[in-house]
Amino acid sequence: MNGLRADTRLAWQLLRGAGRREWWRIALTAAGAALATGLAQAAVTLLLLRGSYGIPHAHGLLDQPGTRAGIVVGLLLSFVPVLGFLGQCARVGAVHRDRRLAGLRLAGAALWQVRRIAALETGIACLLGSVVMTCCAAVAVLLTWSAPTGAAWAGLALVAVAVPVAGAGAGALALRRVVASPLGRVRRVAPRSGRTYPAALLVVTVTALLVVTATGGGTGGRVRWQGPAVVCALVLAAGVGAVWLSGTVSRLTGRLLAARARTAATLIAAERLRADPWAAARTHAALLLVTVTGTAFLCVRHALLAGLAAADRPVADPAYYTAGLELTGAALLVALFLALSALAVAGAESLGARRRTLAAQVASGVPRAVLNRALLLETALPLAPALPAAGAGGLAAGAWYSALTGAGSLPWTALLIAPAVYASCLLASAATLPLLNRGVRPGELRYA
Amino acid sequence: MSTRHILLGLLASGPSHGYDLKRRHDERFPQARPLAYGQVYTTLQRLVRDGLAEVDGTGSDGGPERTAYRTTEAGARELARWAAEVAPPAPYVTNEIFTKVVVSALADGDPAAYLRDQRAAHLARMRELTAVKTAPGADLATVLSADYALNHLDADLRWMTTTAARLTTLTAEVDAT
Amino acid sequence: MRHTDTGDAAAPLLAASDLVKTYGGTEALRGASLDLRAGETVAVTGASGSGKSTLLHCLAGMVRPDSGTVRYAGERLEEAPERRLSELRRTDFGMVFQFGQLIPELTALDNVALPLMLGGSGRTEARERAGTWMERFGVWGQRELRPGQMSGGQAQRTALARALVTGPAVVFADEPTGALDSLASERVMTVLTQTVRESGTAVLLVTHDALVAAYADREVALRDGVTAPAGVGV
Structure with a gap:
């Protein structure tokens, strides 16, 4: 216990002495943790409700166990982009952190000590986000719920503790290779494979399915779980396929273009993709998933609305149905925003890690325009085939659902999702370009 | 020898x-x-x-x-x-440069000025030796002997640089004795 | 060879006078002056923190001095627009740093070919010309390796090839052998001096090592941001 206190103090001191880059990481991690806490707390609160209620929100969608389960699944699925975002934030300043932890090892810290300090660093940031969000959640619960149950409070508290603990665990897991050697892996960050992300995706989806079946069963097994299960499986398959596609496409475009590149910008972008295709795949995974889901969602929405309009007798409260659709749409937009933020964070981090090389290029007269183009191409090249493929996957799922319900037609807006995501990706990438112009100074050439 | x-x-x-x-x-x-x-x-x-x-x-x-x-x-x-046979590492400092600096400090001379001139002479000689060594077709014996001389001159030069920085204290200490 | 004719053989190719540069309260340069004639190699020496690198950055148009002038072939660099400076560094200047100037993802050959491609050469032509330079610098066998796979000496010789491939009039070398052992350092310096002697390229060599400075034709010593006449380096 004494050791833990000393480590906590050390982790706190390291955080206090950290530079601006580190504060960025903490702020972003805290924001991600806050989102995760909020989602989990909402899901837990809804899960603890049994039977029917009269909740004056969301057009009565929260009243019945069946629709409530759907919302819980939606909330849980929203975890995917949040996790992706958090994963990206953990990488901010990874090179610096690697050096610092290697320094700790050299100073005589044991492997488990360094791991604990690294975990605590992430844990503290997550705790910050979790505390802020829990306060907000408590206020919200008090305002909306006349008599919150003890179980609800316990659930909130459990989540508030679980998120920092999970964050610390993930931090230790992410740094498992970094802290293995006292000399650090400072110089070269070896390419990682893209296995972790699909695995996390699988875990989240399976959890969501279990939750639906478990809570749905509580009301007498009247929830038709086959439909949602198939949709989830399709989304999952499309998502994993998209990640795999993105990595493979990155590697292939890199290899093919590196041999044939005519201009300096293409050559640099292609060689960077070839060197680490999974870096791109990791960042693009959430984007591809959003594209699949978004495209499928627009088809499903179209079919449902068509079904409502064609119903024999007029529906008493159409808002009851449309509210669910709008909620899902909003969740997808938030997911897209998070995925784009992760992309921008990844771009900024990559610029930060390569400051010295970039400064040397500018010093040798490589025009900034060439470096800017290389940076944009790095995003544009692998997404060019992957996004249409993701869109096609979503469209296939949507068409299948549409055929199932007999709606027969598909909305043309579904076709716009992939190009729109592509354009916003380029914009998010372009947003990091000012960092390139600002961060590249001759001063970077002075030190190792 | x-x-x-x-x-x-x-x-x-x-x-x-x-x-x-x-x-x-x-x-x-x-x-x-x-x-x-x-x-x-x-x-x-x-x-x-x-x-x-x-x-x-x-x-x-x-x-x-x-x-x-x-x-x-x-x-x-x-x-x-x-x-x-292993040659004994030189146990005594008998170098003229060292002697001149100390004597110059004792006699209220200008050791700093002397060091500047000596440094310039050393560097000029090092440039000559480097030119000899890097000339195309230089044989092994030439390269080895130039290297030997260069490294000794470099050692002198380092000592002179450190000494110049120390000179004020050195002068004070020599004066005190 | 790309020599800018100033019309006056005695006029220096690159001349800096009374350079002053302050970084956040620290005076890196407090009146540094230096002339570099076409084809000559000048070593800038001095203790760490004496302003050597800042002087090189000012001369190469990477940093603008607070006051003082830098003239390259009659052109005032301290007031030239950034675009022009970048162009000069690409065409007329070559850069070698202690390490880190090679792009880690590119092969050695592509790294050397990069300046030529930026200058508008086709990839095949650029790689061919880059190849002859790598052969000259004894790194032809490493052409398909990436910088991380080469030894320090090989990487520096590749960097030299990259700096010289466009036929610059001036090469700026900031501690080019700082991370090398004595033999690797000697090989880098020998190949550099021999090449620039043949091509008539001027070199500004920043170093704290007298053994490296001895490869130059003359020495300019910096002390606390001020240049001293030859020999007054200590």
Whole structure:
């Protein structure tokens, strides 16, 4: 216990002495943790409700166990982009952190000590986000719920503790290779494979399915779980396929273009993709998933609305149905925003890690325009085939659902999702370009 | 530096006479002081006296008469022993630069100015040696001897740089004694 | 060879006078002056923190001095627009740093070919010309390796090839052998001096090592941001 206190103090001191880059990481991690806490707390609160209620929100969608389960699944699925975002934030300043932890090892810290300090660093940031969000959640619960149950409070508290603990665990897991050697892996960050992300995706989806079946069963097994299960499986398959596609496409475009590149910008972008295709795949995974889901969602929405309009007798409260659709749409937009933020964070981090090389290029007269183009191409090249493929996957799922319900037609807006995501990706990438112009100074050439 | 052993080493490749030995020495050790002709002969006679070398024969080739020498078995053994022997690391600082700086400080001179001039001279010599060393076709002996000299000059230079920075304190300490 | 003719053989190719540069309260340069004539190699020496690198950055147009002038072939660099400076560094200047100037993802050959491609050469032509330079610098055998797979000496010789491939008039070398052992350092310096002697390229060599400075034709010593006449380096 004494050791833990000393480590906590050390982790706190390291955080206090950290530079601006580190504060960025903490702020972003805290924001991600806050989102995760909020989602989990909402899901837990809804899960603890049994039977029917009269909740004056969301057009009565929260009243019945069946629709409530759907919302819980939606909330849980929203975890995917949040996790992706958090994963990206953990990488901010990874090179610096690697050096610092290697320094700790050299100073005589044991492997488990360094791991604990690294975990605590992430844990503290997550705790910050979790505390802020829990306060907000408590206020919200008090305002909306006349008599919150003890179980609800316990659930909130459990989540508030679980998120920092999970964050610390993930931090230790992410740094498992970094802290293995006292000399650090400072110089070269070896390419990682893209296995972790699909695995996390699988875990989240399976959890969501279990939750639906478990809570749905509580009301007498009247929830038709086959439909949602198939949709989830399709989304999952499309998502994993998209990640795999993105990595493979990155590697292939890199290899093919590196041999044939005519201009300096293409050559640099292609060689960077070839060197680490999974870096791109990791960042693009959430984007591809959003594209699949978004495209499928627009088809499903179209079919449902068509079904409502064609119903024999007029529906008493159409808002009851449309509210669910709008909620899902909003969740997808938030997911897209998070995925784009992760992309921008990844771009900024990559610029930060390569400051010295970039400064040397500018010093040798490589025009900034060439470096800017290389940076944009790095995003544009692998997404060019992957996004249409993701869109096609979503469209296939949507068409299948549409055929199932007999709606027969598909909305043309579904076709716009992939190009729109592509354009916003380029914009998010372009947003990091000012960092390139600002961060590249001759001063970077002075030190190792 | 042992002229005896240098001559024994040169004789190891085969019999030769005094003038030839001097010429080969000056070729092999271009950065060393050239051997005096008289010194070669006295040393050869001592080697013969000690049984390390012997007269191989005399010839004239139409010119003045020359005696050729060759190494003996004892000479080869002595050469091997000497070549393997560790040289004692120089225990005393007898360098002129060091002496001049200290004396100059004692006599209220301007050691800093002296160091500046000395440094310029050292660097000029280092540039010459570097040019000799990097000239196309420089043989191994030239490169090795230039390297040796360069590294010693570099050591002097480092000492001069440190000393210049220390000079004020050094002067004060010398004055105090 | 790309030599800018100033019309006056005695005029220096690159001349800096009374340079002053302050970084956040620290005076890196407090009146540094230096002339570099075409084809000559000048070593800038001095203790760490004496302003050597800042002087090089000012001369190469990477940093603008607070006051003082830098003239390259009659052109005032301290007031030239960034675009022009970048162009000069690409065409007329070559850069070698202690390490890190090679792009880690590119092969050695592509790294050397990059300046030529930026200058508008086709990839094949650029790689061919880059190849002859790599051969000259003894790194032809490493052409398909990436910088991380080469030894420090090989990487520096590749960097030299990259700096010289466009036929610059001036090469700026900031501690080019700082991370190398004595033999690797000697090889880098030998190949550099021999090449620039043949091509008539001027070199500004920043170093704290007298053994490296000895490869230059003359020395300019910096002390606390001020240049001293030759020999007054200590």
